[in-house]
Amino acid sequence: MLTTPERIAFLLLALASLLLTLRGVRLIVRAIGRGYGRPSWGVFLRRVIPVSLDILLQRPIFRTRPLVSLLHAGVFFAFVFYGLVNVLDLLEGFNGYSTLHASGVASAYNLVADLLSVAALLGMLGLLLRRFGLRPFRFNRAVFLLPSVRFGISRDSAIVGGFILLHVGSRWAGQAVRIAESGRPDWSQPTASLLAALLGGLDAATLAVASHVTWWLALGLILAFLPYFPYSKHIHLFMAPLNLILREEKPLGRLEPPVGNGQVGAARLEELRWYQILDAYACIMCNRCQDVCPAHGTGRALSPAALEINKRYYLNRNLNSFAGGTASPPLLETATSRAAVWSCTTCGACVRICPVGNRPMLDLIDLRRHLVFAGDEIDPNLQTALESLSRYGNSFGKSARQRARWAKDLPFPVKDARKEPVEYLWFVGDFASFDPRMQENTKTVAQLFHQAGLDFGILYEDEWNSGNDVRRVGEEGLFELLVEHNLAALGKARFRAIVTTDPHSYNALRNEYSALGLDVPVYHYTELLAELLERGQLQPSKRLQAVATYHDPCYLGRYNRITAAPRRVIRALGLELREMPRHGENTYCCGAGGGQIWMDSGGQERPSEQRIREAIALGEDVRYFVVACPKDMAMYSDAVKTTGYEHRLTVIDVARLVAWATGLIELEREAAPVSQS
Amino acid sequence: MTLAVILKQVPDVVEELAIAPSGTDLDRDSVSYVVNEFDEHALEEALLLREATGEDVVVVGVDTTGELDQALYTALAKGAQRAVKLVGDFEGSWLSTRALAGLLAPVIRELSPRLVLTGVQAPDDLDGQLAPTLGALLDWPHTGVVVGTELADGVVRVRKELWGGIMLDLELATPAVLGIQAARATPRYVPVGRVRQAMRESTIEEVEVETPVESAPKLSRLRAPEAAGRAEMLTGSPSDVAERILEILRARGLY
Ligand code: SF4
Numbered sequence: 061m062l063t064t065p066e067r068i069a070f071l072l073l074a075l076a077s078l079l080l081t082l083r084g085v086r087l088i089v090r091a092i093g094r095g096y097g098r099p100s101w102g103v104f105l106r107r108v109i110p111v112s113l114d115i116l117l118q119r120p121i122f123r124t125r126p127l128v129s130l131l132h133a134g135v136f137f138a139f140v141f142y143g144l145v146n147v148l149d150l151l152e153g154f155n156g157y158s159t160l161h162a163s164g165v166a167s168a169y170n171l172v173a174d175l176l177s178v179a180a181l182l183g184m185l186g187l188l189l190r191r192f193g194l195r196p197f198r199f200n201r202a203v204f205l206l207p208s209v210r211f212g213i214s215r216d217s218a219i220v221g222g223f224i225l226l227h228v229g230s231r232w233a234g235q236a237v238r239i240a241e242s243g244r245p246d247w248s249q250p251t252a253s254l255l256a257a258l259l260g261g262l263d264a265a266t267l268a269v270a271s272h273v274t275w276w277l278a279l280g281l282i283l284a285f286l287p288y289f290p291y292s293k294h295i296h297l298f299m300a301p302l303n304l305i306l307r308e309e310k311p312l313g314r315l316e317p318p319v320g321n322g323q324v325g326a327a328r329l330e331e332l333r334w335y336q337i338l339d340a341y342a343c344i345m346c347n348r349c350q351d352v353c354p355a356h357g358t359g360r361a362l363s364p365a366a367l368e369i370n371k372r373y374y375l376n377r378n379l380n381s382f383a384g385g386t387a388s389p390p391l392l393e394t395a396t397s398r399a400a401v402w403s404c405t406t407c408g409a410c411v412r413i414c415p416v417g418n419r420p421m422l423d424l425i426d427l428r429r430h431l432v433f434a435g436d437e438i439d440p441n442l443q444t445a446l447e448s449l450s451r452y453g454n455s456f457g458k459s460a461r462q463r464a465r466w467a468k469d470l471p472f473p474v475k476d477a478r479k480e481p482v483e484y485l486w487f488v489g490d491f492a493s494f495d496p497r498m499q500e501n502t503k504t505v506a507q508l509f510h511q512a513g514l515d516f517g518i519l520y521e522d523e524w525n526s527g528n529d530v531r532r533v534g535e536e537g538l539f540e541l542l543v544e545h546n547l548a549a550l551g552k553a554r555f556r557a558i559v560t561t562d563p564h565s566y567n568a569l570r571n572e573y574s575a576l577g578l579d580v581p582v583y584h585y586t587e588l589l590a591e592l593l594e595r596g597q598l599q600p601s602k603r604l605q606a607v608a609t610y611h612d613p614c615y616l617g618r619y620n621r622i623t624a625a626p627r628r629v630i631r632a633l634g635l636e637l638r639e640m641p642r643h644g645e646n647t648y649c650c651g652a653g654g655g656q657i658w659m660d661s662g663g664q665e666r667p668s669e670q671r672i673r674e675a676i677a678l679g680e681d682v683r684y685f686v687v688a689c690p691k692d693m694a695m696y697s698d699a700v701k702t703t704g705y706e707h708r709l710t711v712i713d714v715a716r717l718v719a720w721a722t723g724l725i726e727l728e729r730e731a732a733p734v735s736q737s
Numbered sequence: 738m739t740l741a742v743i744l745k746q747v748p749d750v751v752e753e754l755a756i757a758p759s760g761t762d763l764d765r766d767s768v769s770y771v772v773n774e775f776d777e778h779a780l781e782e783a784l785l786l787r788e789a790t791g792e793d794v795v796v797v798g799v800d801t802t803g804e805l806d807q808a809l810y811t812a813l814a815k816g817a818q819r820a821v822k823l824v825g826d827f828e829g830s831w832l833s834t835r836a837l838a839g840l841l842a843p844v845i846r847e848l849s850p851r852l853v854l855t856g857v858q859a860p861d862d863l864d865g866q867l868a869p870t871l872g873a874l875l876d877w878p879h880t881g882v883v884v885g886t887e888l889a890d891g892v893v894r895v896r897k898e899l900w901g902g903i904m905l906d907l908e909l910a911t912p913a914v915l916g917i918q919a920a921r922a923t924p925r926y927v928p929v930g931r932v933r934q935a936m937r938e939s940t941i942e943e944v945e946v947e948t949p950v951e952s953a954p955k956l957s958r959l960r961a962p963e964a965a966g967r968a969e970m971l972t973g974s975p976s977d978v979a980e981r982i983l984e985i986l987r988a989r990g991l992y
């Protein structure tokens with residue numbers, strides 16, 4: 061029980077603290093409100109229950125780092141329960157209500173509170189030990205950081221961690237003091253009773269003082285902490301669930317068009333959408349996104365985490381003026397750098413892994429849109445590619461009339477879908493059509509379709525690049541141009557479904573074009589191959605006895621969750637599939653996406669080379685590095701040479717393996733597997 | 738003051754060119770046009786000058802293709818202030834450089850620019866006559882193979898590239914006509930959205946001109962290049978190779 065002056069002091073402090081906190085929160089709401097658009101309450105209502113359940117089960121956190129996630133779960137559950145504990149403790153202070161030595165439900169409550177206190181203390185100690193001892197925060201040297209961030213992250217972590225330790229610790233110790241005062245252990249609070257045993261020697265007056273002090277340290281501390289709360293990363297407690305709940309259920313592969321009213325992309329914080337500003341507040345600074353980022357992983361200037369953290373620290377320092385409507389400095393001065401913006405492969409790994417639902421990639425694309433539209437200098441190779449795309453519809457600088465040249469070498473004609481109806485319209489894609497190394501694969505796919513009796517055709521010179529990567533490079537106008545062209549061409553053809561070779565085209569057609577008027581099923585060729593094999597339309601005559609690993613393309617595996625079909629094909633051929641640690645939706649980028657294939661990566665180790673090493677580490681007996689994307693074929697054929705593993709590992713398109721098994725083609729001697737007829 | 742840039746469209750050689758049945762012209766239905774690459778550099782150089790001095794850039798072209806608008810809008814999107822298109826009855830003929838200069842000269846005089854920039858050469862003007870002819874007609878100083886410019890009071894300082902990498906710095910009194918070999922920077926990228934914006938928001942000024950009476954030589958026949966450059970690698974022992982060389986020379990009547 062508190063004394064009357066203590067009660068008055070507590071109430072006054074509580075009032076002051078709440079007012080200050082409220083002010084901070086209101087500023088934050090206003091800051092987020094400066095972004096474009098508004099959250100949809102329909103989405104909120106639809107998602108609040110399922111997403112809250114996810115959060116209670118800590119699902120978004122357990123996507124990676126199991127041990128750390130367990131620590132977080134400990135702290136999290138303790139925290140949720142501590143809401144109740146704090147209310148009851150408040151009651152105890154004000155009118156003496158106590159669950160000490162109680163029985164029934166109250167004893168169960170005591171037990172949970174007691175055990176969770178210890179769990180939270182250990183969890184927090186573990187997390188702090190990790191942050192400050194085992195794995196301190198690190199960024200590549202080239203990563204742009206606000207000066208306040210360098211020191212700020214540790215300070216913020218220390219304050220939040222210290223608060224939790226002191227708050228929970230004092231509460232726990234307070235219980236022990238009260239148990240000691242009562243003179244006998246409370247079996248519903250075993251750990252506190254243990255501590256109480258140590259305090260047994262203290263006299264009654266000391267214990268009485270200790271009881272007051274621990275109460276104030278537990279509850280008074282909250283009042284001191286509250287006004288800091290909106291500025292601390294602890295605010296993720298509210299912002300992260302909000303972020304997760306308010307996120308529209310749109311495919312990741314469908315980008316929002318620029319906001320309009322003449323603005324293309326975003327140069328400043330306030331030119332982002334509201335949820336991109338919210339991201340900064342939801343960010344818990346865990347760096348998970350950075351760990352999976354292929355750009356950061358290869359020493360480049362990009363860290364998606366640093367981007368969010370910079371945004372947050374900028375806001376923290378300038379909240380008043382920003383919320384008040386002052387124009388903020390360019391994001392390229394406060395959040396990230398040009399080099400970083402141009403190193404993103406739009407692989408989506410950061411978005412997938414982020415436990416609080418952040419999408420740093422979208423900021424990078426908005427920045428690119430801005431830079432491209434503002435006429436900022438772009439990589440010369442990228443410029444050449446874009447100019448060629450807008451002129452010829454392909455990035456190879458070749459006449460559109462040469463697009464289907466590969467088809468001339470086939471022993472059968474490929475139907476022109478503009479002239480006769482077909483069941484499947486094959487959208488071949490630029491790389492598969494123009495890259496001389498890829499054309500062999502393309503012919504193989506055509507032969508397989510033919511062999512299986514599939515009714516298919518192509519658009520010949522009327523197929524243009526789908527624009528998937530053009531959009532992700534930030535050239536929105538060119539993307540629109542390509543879409544208009546392709547939609548017109550598709551409109552001229554009659555077909556039931558589209559099949560693509562290229563996962564990037566697949567993503568564009570399925571997710572972007574569908575939002576712009578295309579309404580047909582879209583398949584990846586691996587889906588078709590799997591079905592043709594299973595239905596017996598393709599009959600392997602030989603079994604491949606070898607160990608293979610399969611690389612999921614980002615735009616297939618992560619973006620569109622097509623992970624089973626290629627594996628079904630590989631297994632149907634008799635191959636033993638051995639997975640790389642990063643596979644399926646957690647696949648690692650080959651480094652070609654988001655327009656990187658047209659840019660100069662700058663000579664560091666490439667993601668594709670790291671990937672080859674990952675495959676090599678699976679064991680001596682892995683013969684095949686199987687791919688299902690023409691760009692992967694290009695990237696990994698290079699990487700396997702530059703890493704010197706050319707003779708150990710064969711990079712091969714899944715279609716080539718199928719064609720070999722069905723007797724369509726022969727493989728070069730070193731590529732051929734041990735076979736049994 | 739203004740900087741005038743002359744833009745000319747030429748056939749895109751990425752597409753296959755075909756000769757029309759008349760034998761004296763390209764098959765115009767299958768030709769697509771691009772802006773002469775050197776003219777792109779002239780425009781870029783003008784835009785760089787504008788950034789330094791604030792001059793207005795006016796692009797001028799004779800519409801011999803019926804498709805010049807695209808090139809002019811692109812130039813506007815890149816940052817030119819005005820676009821002037823000379824129209825007339827040019828269908829079915831290639832204008833000679835001399836005729837082109839004749840059409841352009843009065844229009845340019847009217848614009849009274851500080852500088853006229855054009856590409857140093859074009860596929861149909863391989864000797865780079867446009868700048869000198871224009872200079873002569875206007876009676877303004879001119880020079881070609883320019884790789885850098887700088888405007889000063891009443892003069893333009895230009896850098897020309899001579900043989901063997903030797904550079905020559907010149908000063909010309911303005912107004913002057915320059916044939917640009919290369920701009921100081923790669924011609925900038927213009928986003929498609931900007932071109933579309935220019936098409937919505939800007940207008941191209943049109944000037945009606947008389948078809949010139951040609952005194953140029955008459956074209957009698959156009960021919961595709963003969964397939965050339967067939968290479969054969971000779972392998973085997975030195976005496977085999979020597980034997981083979983002799984055979985080849987004999988076959989061609991050279992030995
Ligand atoms: S999308 Fe991929 S490359 Fe881009 S920031 Fe995220 S993880 Fe890094």
Ligand code: SF4
Pocket residue numbers: 342343344345346347348349350364365368413414415416417418420
């Ligand atoms: S953006 Fe997400 S994954 Fe990255 S540091 Fe912040 S919370 Fe962690």
